[in-house]
Amino acid sequence: MELHQLRCLIAVVQEGGFNRATTRLHITQPALSYQIKQLEQELGVRLFNRRPGGVSLTEAGRVLSQHAGEIMEMVHSALRAIEELAEGVSGEIRIGTVNSVGIYFLPQVLWTMKERYPNVRPNVLYRHSSEIIDALLSNRVDLALVANPGSDRRLRNEVVIEEKVSLVCGRSHPFFGRGAVRPSELNGLKSVSLSLESPTGKLVRDFLARLGVSMEPVVSTDNVETVKKMVEIGMGVAFLPDMVTTPDVSCSGDLEGRLSRIEVGPPITRRIVLSTWKNAEMSRATRTFIEELRRHGSNWKSCTEPKAEED
Numbered sequence: 405m406e407l408h409q410l411r412c413l414i415a416v417v418q419e420g421g422f423n424r425a426t427t428r429l430h431i432t433q434p435a436l437s438y439q440i441k442q443l444e445q446e447l448g449v450r451l452f453n454r455r456p457g458g459v460s461l462t463e464a465g466r467v468l469s470q471h472a473g474e475i476m477e478m479v480h481s482a483l484r485a486i487e488e489l490a491e492g493v494s495g496e497i498r499i500g501t502v503n504s505v506g507i508y509f510l511p512q513v514l515w516t517m518k519e520r521y522p523n524v525r526p527n528v529l530y531r532h533s534s535e536i537i538d539a540l541l542s543n544r545v546d547l548a549l550v551a552n553p554g555s556d557r558r559l560r561n562e563v564v565i566e567e568k569v570s571l572v573c574g575r576s577h578p579f580f581g582r583g584a585v586r587p588s589e590l591n592g593l594k595s596v597s598l599s600l601e602s603p604t605g606k607l608v609r610d611f612l613a614r615l616g617v618s619m620e621p622v623v624s625t626d627n628v629e630t631v632k633k634m635v636e637i638g639m640g641v642a643f644l645p646d647m648v649t650t651p652d653v654s655c656s657g658d659l660e661g662r663l664s665r666i667e668v669g670p671p672i673t674r675r676i677v678l679s680t681w682k683n684a685e686m687s688r689a690t691r692t693f694i695e696e697l698r699r700h701g702s703n704w705k706s707c708t709e710p711k712a713e714e715d
Contacts, residue, residue, distance in 0.1 A: 405446060407479065410472040412439040413451065417469050418544070421458050477543045485687075494523035495689045500536035500545035501528060502602070504628045505676055508647040509565065510549065513700050517693060524689045532626070533603050540679060546690050548679040549697070551645075552603040562678045564701035567646045569604060569672040570665040572653075576638040577664075584667040587615040594640035595619040599626040604674055608643040611672050636662055645674050646706040655707040676701070 415425035416436070426433050444451050451465035461469060483495070501510055506528060517524050529539060533550040540548045541558070553561065571590075573579045590612070597619075598605035605626070612619065622640050625631060628648045635642045636652075646665075654661040678697060680686070686694075 405443065407476070409439050409443045410475060412436055413443065413465075413469060414472055414476060416440065416452070416459070417461065417465075418542075473542065481685075493521045493688050493692050495687055496525045496527055497547075497687070497689050497693050498545040499526055499528045499547060499549065499693075500539045501530060501549040502533055502536065502551055503530060503626070504604075504645055504648050505549050505551070506530050507629065508650070509676070509700070509704065513693070513696050516696050516700070521689070521692060524693070526693075532601055537679060540681070546680075546686070547694065549676065550603075550679065551674055551676055552607065553677050553679055558682060559679045560682045562680075563675050564678050564697055565647070565676040565704050567674055567676070567704075567706055569607060569643050569645050569674050570649070571641055571668050572632075572635055572644050572649050572663045572665055573641045574636045574638050574663060577641060579641065579666050580664045582664070582666055587617050587669050590615075590617045590619055590641075590668065593619050594622050596631045596634045596640045596642040597621045597624045598628065598631060598643070599624050602626050604643075604645060607672055607674060611643075611669075615669050632663070641666075643672065647704070650705075650707060653707060 412425070412429065415428050416422055419425040419428055422433055422436055426436050429436065440451065447464070447468070449464040450462050451468060452459040453462055480496075499510070510528070514526050514528075517526065529536070529545055531539065533553055536545065536548045536550050537553055537556070537559075539545045541556075549564070555561070571579075571585075579585060598608065600606055600609060605624075620640075623630075623634060628644060631642050631644060632648060632652070634640065635644075649663050649665065652661055652663040653665050678694065680694075
């Protein structure tokens with residue numbers, strides 16, 4: 405039994421089948437099938453039930469899958485410890501995060517880490533918040549940076565950023581430049597909405613329900629960049645986290661930005677939370693990354709004017 409065979413097994417289980425596992429492993433399906441077949445022949449048992457609709461683990465497969473995950477985590481920890489002894493702050497940091505944080509907040513943190521600690525290797529996984537927490541609990545990431553996660557007694561949650569989710573519109577919209585609108589003005593208004601698979605989409609849904617407002621969604625998606633672009637071209641208004649629209653609004657309230665934020669009722673608050681195992685031992689690189697994360701979070705602003713160019 406070899407480590408790469410266990411990696412293949414884990415990938416098939418976590419990705420829900422052979423097709424997605426090949427993409428993750430960067431190998432062909434025949435090569436993946438061969439590795440699994442070799443493992444089954446060596447052990448003398450079937451690991452997967454193969455059906456027209458897909459594959460499922462046998463009892464032997466479930467047992468091996470559980471132990472394989474523990475083995476790979478031990479290998480990862482051993483490599484991490486050796487790297488630290490040899491190089492100080494170095495090694496891989498496995499980060500799980502959501503689309504908006506990964507685009508609009510995390511890059512600055514990663515840039516600082518690369519400048520100060522060039523031997524650190526960040527590996528970022530993008531998924532929905534619930535999927536990232538699952539990845540943390542199954543030791544596929546070292547830490548999670550997600551929006552409004554649920555509580556889990558196994559995890560330690562720390563708020564890194566607290567921000568508003570604001571109503572925004574494009575320059576062609578009648579709301580552009582208005583500081584505030586009444587909730588009743590949103591009734592029947594065309595909107596581009598974040599899907600309910602995201603915690604932010606659920607926050608907005610609950611907010612509108614409390615206000616007794618019913619908007620007309622023209623498009624629903626889980627991608628904040630898509631929502632923002634559709635708002636810019638005038639397809640409707642949207643509720644977006646402030647970090648998503650910071651580069652596009654004017655702090656001074658003038659009409660220079662591509663988008664305009666409008667107040668409506670009590671503010672919607674979104675918390676960006678760092679989740680880690682309560683009792684897990686962290687690598688020096690992970691601890692250093694968390695320190696940088698806190699520093700950037702404490703300095704984060706929901707609105708930043710561009711610096712004036714020097715003559």
